Amino acid sequence: MVKRGFYIGRFQPYHNGHQSVLEAISDEVDEIIIGVGSAQMSHFVNNPFTAGERIMMITRSLDKLKCPFYVIPIEDVQRNALWAAHVKSMSPPFDVVFSSNPLVVELFREEGTLVVSPEMYERGTHSGTEIRRRMLMDENWQELVPSVVVDIIEEIGGVRRLSQISKKD
Numbered sequence: 001m002v003k004r005g006f007y008i009g010r011f012q013p014y015h016n017g018h019q020s021v022l023e024a025i026s027d028e029v030d031e032i033i034i035g036v037g038s039a040q041m042s043h044f045v046n047n048p049f050t051a052g053e054r055i056m057m058i059t060r061s062l063d064k065l066k067c068p069f070y071v072i073p074i075e076d077v078q079r080n081a082l083w084a085a086h087v088k089s090m091s092p093p094f095d096v097v098f099s100s101n102p103l104v105v106e107l108f109r110e111e112g113t114l115v116v117s118p119e120m121y122e123r124g125t126h127s128g129t130e131i132r133r134r135m136l137m138d139e140n141w142q143e144l145v146p147s148v149v150v151d152i153i154e155e156i157g158g159v160r161r162l163s164q165i166s167k168k169d
């Protein structure tokens with residue numbers, strides 16, 4: 001039987017913390033499904049990138065991953081109580097969820113799925129929040145993400161977009 005793991009995040013943007021967790025997970029399972037959460041969101045200060053842009057960041061960063069993976073967009077739903085079932089209805093089947101998000105952990109446990117919370121990787125600096133802050137302050141955000149993510153953000157004008165949408169009236 002193929003053992004599949006499911007990992008979800010917003011990936012705004014995908015960073016080295018996510019990469020480190022996914023490399024570790026690839027030793028534990030045969031295949032990984034990566035859910036791009038809040039897929040409907042883009043062009044907000046806390047969610048600047050589209051689902052397609054995030055899928056590109058993840059797919060290119062993982063080209064040397066040890067196991068096969070699938071990247072699927074998952075839109076939010078109004079009712080938390082239905083969310084785990086919503087995810088399962090959109091995803092290839094999986095046996096275990098990897099997440100450190102307390103709400104995600106609770107919703108999948110209540111639904112009856114095994115959940116494992118991976119260790120954080122240099123969380124002080126490696127968070128989407130810190131990377132977006134650095135982009136806006138013109139500080140070194142590039143060191144916190146895989147080099148292909150730097151290329152993609154350059155290609156789509158990501159820093160300019162973030163800075164434009166962060167302007168107040």
Ligand SMILES: Nc1ncnc2c1ncn2[C@@H]1O[C@H](COP(=O)(O)OP(=O)(O)OP(=O)(O)O)[C@@H](O)[C@H]1O
Pocket residue numbers: 008009010011012016017018021098099100101118119120121122123126127128129130
């Ligand atoms: N540095 C890290 N090391 C390990 N796991 C991480 C790290 N940062 C985030 N994660 C985990 O990755 C998953 C996806 O997180 P997400 O995409 O929201 O990243 P984030 O850095 O927490 O973003 P934001 O700061 O924008 O909320 C979550 O389970 C989160 O706990």
Ligand SMILES: NC(=O)c1ccc[n+]([C@@H]2O[C@H](COP(=O)(O)O)[C@@H](O)[C@H]2O)c1
Pocket residue numbers: 008009010011036037038039075076077078079080083100101103104107
């Ligand atoms: N009701 C819902 O739609 C619901 C509930 C729990 C998590 N989620 C999503 O799962 C993702 C979790 O990712 P993070 O761990 O990065 O926060 C987010 O996109 C979040 O919006 C959605």
